[in-house]
């Protein structure tokens with residue numbers, strides 16, 4: 001029998017040994033990483049996603065991205081309401097970055113001198129140092145480069161997380177998604193491969209815009225000037241806007257996402273701060289990774305799925321009918337009154353077997 005003291009000493013020795021092994025392993029890995037191929041990827045603004053292989057082509061590599069932080073006023077509805085926005089790369093949400101499991105994601109984060117605020121980035125896909133937040137703090141006029149290994153597959157939120165100002169930066173627009181695909185691609189619940197023909201990234205945000213004494217939304221000359229009022233609205237937890245991709249109508253009408261009958265579309269949906277429940281009106285989620293984690297089998301045939309605040313989920317759907325589909329947050333007040341609605345415009349042949357108007361509306365017959 002070990003005494004408690006011996007057990008403690010044993011634990012300390014074991015911990016020291018465990019600490020020594022990663023140090024050695026870390027040195028070996030640094031050399032290994034230097035030998036890996038590098039790929040530079042240009043990011044594109046959501047709802048689009050940069051070109052990528054679904055099944056990894058070759059072994060692990062270092063995938064390089066650059067994002068510039070842009071602070072700017074952004075009109076978020078048809079009434080000219082203006083958010084003092086903070087963005088990764090100019091868009092809300094920030095662009096999606098796609099890598100494969102075992103790859104290294106290397107991000108250069110640029111905070112131009114023209115900005116007012118310090119920023120950083122917390123990758124939910126990463127391990128250690130506040131998701132990189134502790135190692136990426138950049139003041140205006142600085143840039144930083146962080147590398148992390150993508151060890152877990154799935155869709156993961158990233159967001160700004162500067163000490164003392166985290167929620168303000170997040171609800172001002174600073175979030176996005178990293179997608180780490182399994183090297184062999186996606187699988188369904190039976191382990192069979194599944195693919196998408198198209199991918200769209202929908203980032204949902206809620207905004208808290210202060211009003212003046214007449215109930216009109218206020219405009220501010222700077223982020224600093226907007227801070228106190230905005231914080232008061234945030235603390236009430238009642239958003240003034242709930243939107244997809246940065247503003248009311250960013251994905252509706254002429255901005256609708258498009259597909260063809262028979263195409264399989266992947267929809268990645270993130271919300272960095274607040275729970276939401278996407279629903280495709282007139283369609284379904286054929287396969288849904290609600291938590292966005294590809295190591296878990298997808299759920300099948302969902303009507304509405306749940307995205308936890310602080311996460312991103314993924315849904316695959318093969319369109320079967322043409323027409324306009326609304327893709328909404330199925331809190332319908334948030335969808336219709338506050339803005340969380342997108343559209344898919346789908347071309348193709350109508351299938352009468354799936355749905356047919358048997359009798360058009362007409363007066364109720366007298367009998």
Ligand SMILES: [Cu+2]
Nearest residue numbers: 119120160169
């Ligand atoms: Cu920030």
